[in-house]
Amino acid sequence: MKTRIPALAAVTTAALLLAGCSGGTTTGGGSGEDLAASINDVTTEQLNGTKIEFAHFFGNCDDEVGDNTDLANAVGECATLTTLMNKFNADNEFGITVERLGGAAWDSFYDQLNASIAGGTPPDVTVMHGQSLPDYAERNLLLPLDDIAEAADIDLSDALPVEQEAVQSDGVTYAVPFDYHAALAHVNVDIFKEAGLVDADGNPKLPTSEAEFLADAAKVKQTTGKEFLAIPRVSDNLGWHFVNSMIMQQGSSILSDDLSSGNLDSTEAKTAIELEDALVDGGYTDGNQTYDAANQSFINGDVAMLYNGTWVVNTLVDTAPFNYQAHTFPNLYGEPNGWANQHTWAIPVQKDQNPVKYRAALEFISYLYANDVAWALGTGHIAARTSVLDSAEYQNAPQRANYASTAADATVTLPHIQNWPAVEKIAVQSVESIWFQDADIDEALTNGNGQIDAALGG
Incomplete structure (x- = not known):
């Protein structure tokens, strides 16, 4: 559903701790509560030396960033995220090493992710837009987090309500939020x-x-x-x-009020x-x-x-x-x-259901969520956490005061439904046919609307 971010002054921290929403959730491997218990029971000794891979569409700047761990020297998405990875590798107490997968550009990222899932080799951690998460969650391709989050000290009570919604599907949490953009x-x-x-x-x-x-x-x-x-x-x-x-x-x-049909x-x-x-x-x-x-x-x-x-x-x-x-x-x-959306971090379901690898991935996304302030200050993205938005450090950062109202009341997030990516692709193609193929505007919108209805099962 479309959701407006409430005024920042009205945001409360009475939201959920990541627990209890899902009951006995299951993964694509069908292991459910037993897997959650195994992940929760992983020890520091077991984690030592574990390597995980994460995938994103923020670019490759390894040569420029090198082994830098100073976030004050990181500007932009790629540099900030690469520095956060370096810092996690240097500082985490578990001996976990994170490696970035060679990534696709943003416009082909999900094609590459889908191919890796189909081939049985998804990344251990992946970036996921809020709009895209239901498509993967409802096909049991992402690890539910509700029963394991406490082990990595993930508490979403500080996240904006719209961010809490973005990382859920059917009441189950599948990711941690990173920003509102x-x-x-x-x-x-x-x-x-x-x-x-x-x-x-x-x-x-x-x-x-x-x-x-x-x-x-x-x-x-x-x-x-x-x-x-x-x-x-x-x-x-x-x-x-x-x-x-x-x-x-x-x-x-571009959708009906109940999100069941097109309005293009x-x-x-x-x-x-x-x-x-x-x-x-x-x-x-x-x-x-x-x-x-x-x-x-x-x-x-x-x-x-x-x-x-x-x-x-x-x-x-x-x-x-x-x-x-x-x-x-x-x-x-x-x-x-x-227009607005969210970047989140999710853990794809793996064939071997290795609890140690899952726990290592969980510790990494917990670290990214905890360092939401570094991401927000290094990029310009709107912070996902109330404590960051309310901090003097964030409010005094360059330009933030000029667009604070964007976070408060000037945007609406994209519909949080399973078929939204397909719906948006149809809308883009319909409008671009008007711009670049001289299609008649009424005919293009009518045809696109019919395709949206079909994509939604209408």
Whole structure:
């Protein structure tokens, strides 16, 4: 289901300790309570020398990071995660060694994960988007954690309620949360100032309606000759995320209220696509940019605003050669909604059901959850834990105050249903057929909606 993060002041720690939700859970091997007991009983001596592999889509920067364990020197997703791995290997009391599997890019990661599962050689630990977790959990491909988490001191009472939901399927916990990430407005304040779009303090005045958005785009173009917005949409889903965000800002969704059928052919979806078309047709955005091209145009000072995620905040703080600010993306249609998702860490079910390997994997994901603050500070992602969000260290980090409301009340997470990845793929293909294949908008949305209904079993 779609879930709004409550205002941070209202978040309580009365949430669950990871226990008791599942009763006697079972894994794909059918070992259930006996396996849980074996994992809980693993000793430090048994763990000594255990090697595990983990898979992720955050890139390979081993050559750059080396054996660094100083998190203060880590900027960005790959460097921060690699440093955390190095630090765990150096500091853990169990003698566990974690090795990163050579990974696929984010857009092919799940294909590679699926292939490894089908071949009987899944990684010991894998990153998992919140939206993807039900697909794997409901096929018994992930190890349930409720009956074993206490052994590794995993307590989710500090996690945001939406994060607790993201790591569960049918009331069973299958992962630990790592972040809440969303698309932001990355702003070149110098261009906004040149266009007269700043307040008395020199901060950007972001539009509050579709009409203002298009008027500001025209003003930037006329006064500076620059484009207003860079949206990566060639070989990237951010173009779709922009459309989906605009659908949600109209109080709608690409699914019915009960999540059982499609709503892609709605008036709201057409309005969102037509807004992006207007940006392209007006020369306010380049509709044919890849992810790298869009980012480079922003860094080069050729565009006033970049539509991209929380994950680039720290990198842009370090590299932008102009006055840079990150903000919650403008609310143009009345509902303060936008695309968001979660990164989590899960333990795939293994054929040999080795309790020692499982326990080693559990200790590693516990370490990552405990170091959520390092990940949030090193990347720009929104922390998964209330204690981190409330800390002065986090609140005083660069740019965080500008998009704190994104975590509080300005985004909606993706539907937490088994077939969501297939549904989103259909939506992306339908919208991209309009952009790149000149498909009729009504026909494309109607056909896509039928495919969504079929994917949901309708």
